[in-house]
Amino acid sequence: MANKPSIPKGTRDFSPTEMLRRKYIFSTIEKVFQKYGFLPLETPAMENLETLTGKYGEEGDRLIFKILNSGDAWGGVSEEVKKGLATGEVAPGKFASAVSEKALRYDLTVPFARYVVQHQNEIAFPFKRYQIQPVWRADRPQKGRYREFYQCDADVIGSTSLLNEVELVQLFDDVFSALGLHVVVKINDRKVLSGIAEVSGQPEKVVDIVTAIDKLDKIGREKVEEEMRAKGVSDEAIKGIAPLFDLKGSWSEQRPLLEKWLSSSPMAQQGLKDLSFTFEAVGALKSAKLEYDPTLARGLDYYTGAIFEVKAAEGTMPGSICGGGRYDDLTGIFGLKNMSGVGISFGADRIYDVLLETNKFPTELGGSTKLLFANFGEAEAMHCLKLLRTVREAGIAAELYPDQVKMAKQFKYADDKGIAYVAIIGENELIQGIVTVKDMKTGEQKAVKQDELISAIA
């Protein structure tokens, strides 16, 4: 291979520096998940094709990466398909299903639903699980959109209690407080949105109405109303929805207005009651601000109760960095009915970008090397090996430069790798039983006794 090697479009290598930052994000989230009683789950990268198809809509189905059957590549292809391929009479889908029975997971939600149904007799419900794994989508690669990316989900399934919603808001707060980032947690309830469609007089248009409202942020009120009109929402209904656009202020300011406006819809009243419970029970938050957003809709077809979205209150990232909500029928697609659940998802790539932009990554990331022993030749190196073990026993990440090369090269190595200190034990230090410690940031050097090395770099 003469060409410089490369990786497929839309995929990424993560260098050690990027990995330490990513691990910082994932381990912070994971620790909070565990503190809240969520337990880890992993499902295979490959699912049976039939598990995935038909779950993500027509567009989603096209974006599923299919795996070619192994062995004789067309072992499963019938003569009919082979001939149809030559004449052009066989459709791509038929061909694909003849050469592929497996596909890469498209998200973590469908495999989770599949797992719950498959293992329903072994699971202690309510089942609180988290899952941090990559997913694959054959999307057109573009800035910020990848064909392989991690999802980071937590769900409680098998409980209708609003305490779950309350805890998930607190969980958002704990995660972003640990990451040192101020965020706004936006909340809405699908039942309130349905109530708005109801009182407008066109409840059957709820999907069109809410899909349009969801775009308010991006396209403004006029275009939202235009879209509704185009979808067949009557002028009268659009007028009926109008009070929505004037809502502002805190939850306690908006609540009485909504109660009055939506008084004829029992469903909306239940949604408002549920929201009130959540606002009250959540209590004081640390880094997050909980805000009611009457236009928040996120994947309406899916959610049936609370809807969450988290945005950074710092930096310039306009989009959301987390989302979530309650669903009533996640496992129904696999034949297990009446399993209500509520889940959230952290957008690791976006959180990474925000922390980088706002300079919130800790200077000393867990996992980086702290001390390098310089190499002055065999006798010195053998001596350093012993000290190295002592330093590592003390829990300090340290290494010995393996080759005897010029000091400039060894210092450069420490610099490139972000190592904080270099321990120098040359012939002189060896005889005197000392070690010269160089602080790579300040350039300062000081000689200490060898048994004081650990405290010198602490």
Added chain:
Amino acid sequence: MANKPSIPKGTRDFSPTEMLRRKYIFSTIEKVFQKYGFLPLETPAMENLETLTGKYGEEGDRLIFKILNSGDAWGGVSEEVKKGLATGEVAPGKFASAVSEKALRYDLTVPFARYVVQHQNEIAFPFKRYQIQPVWRADRPQKGRYREFYQCDADVIGSTSLLNEVELVQLFDDVFSALGLHVVVKINDRKVLSGIAEVSGQPEKVVDIVTAIDKLDKIGREKVEEEMRAKGVSDEAIKGIAPLFDLKGSWSEQRPLLEKWLSSSPMAQQGLKDLSFTFEAVGALKSAKLEYDPTLARGLDYYTGAIFEVKAAEGTMPGSICGGGRYDDLTGIFGLKNMSGVGISFGADRIYDVLLETNKFPTELGGSTKLLFANFGEAEAMHCLKLLRTVREAGIAAELYPDQVKMAKQFKYADDKGIAYVAIIGENELIQGIVTVKDMKTGEQKAVKQDELISAIA
């Protein structure tokens, strides 16, 4: 979908219990990797097909999972191939390469080599990286062999120093000492094996000779000699190799015999010198025993210096649980010559099986929930929510049962999830400001003041 959902043959779901155990293994290894100055790297699951093909031999190539080009499935298939498919004139390989340009990684080594060559100008050499990611192989599924499994590798590339070998032995020792498992680290050197072929008089038969010797454990001396004969090794050479089978005892016992026997091979002498250095420099080990094994060969085509293998000294697992060695030309396949490296690989699935069999997993695995607040209704639950936050702030994983159901069901939930304590705050406890703490293992209950809850379960 009426059928019970399932996953592809040879793949696995990992339940929360399995995941906590797996995380314990991976995080123990990872902490030691980092303490030794190795930094994390991740590469994409998909590589360009041309990056992988031709790197694993003919058999390996067949086991690579190929990904079907997305979009119009046969967009890339020429008319010629389509016609050939109908007539049977087109070979499977040609067809596959027309419908697939990407494949799932088969191991971590080739992607690592690809990464090093692609990013050679950004890397600080010697490059010490670790990588813990799944790989995929279209092997026939069977007991203990999976189509998706994790590899866990650490390599130093760009250094010829034997200090790397020394540190890797110490690293094995640190990992298994942290896991509480006694192991034997077997070591050999490819140069000694080559020397044996040399002194036998048939150096050109080195691969056949060593491949046969490698099987001594499994098939015995007689069959090993038979295999050599079948491969064209002369009777005289076989006689020349005979002293190998009589070698036994410690390194210091075997070394003089080897030096004398292989005195005419400078290459063997260098191998023996290198082994001596490693044995001496390693020093005292904690849980591991370093042993010389003159018949250890592991993937001979690949390794050029030290060869490692780790076996459990407890339990009944006969195979190795780790392997590794030095290679001189890992990146040559991608055009970067003269990059010597040495690496090791931990077999996570096998280590899991050994720890399970020998009962070495800690009873309290990191990440499991410690305390469950029982749910006695809204007023009590709201009170528990506050206590819950205090408990979590103290770093204790805890949860509140979200629904108000019978106590028996709540206790069963705690039992199933392995939760150590249940905190009971009913009407009575609420009034008195106390909490009844039930130890789920002993069944004992005691009432404590609410501000003593944390110390009661510590």
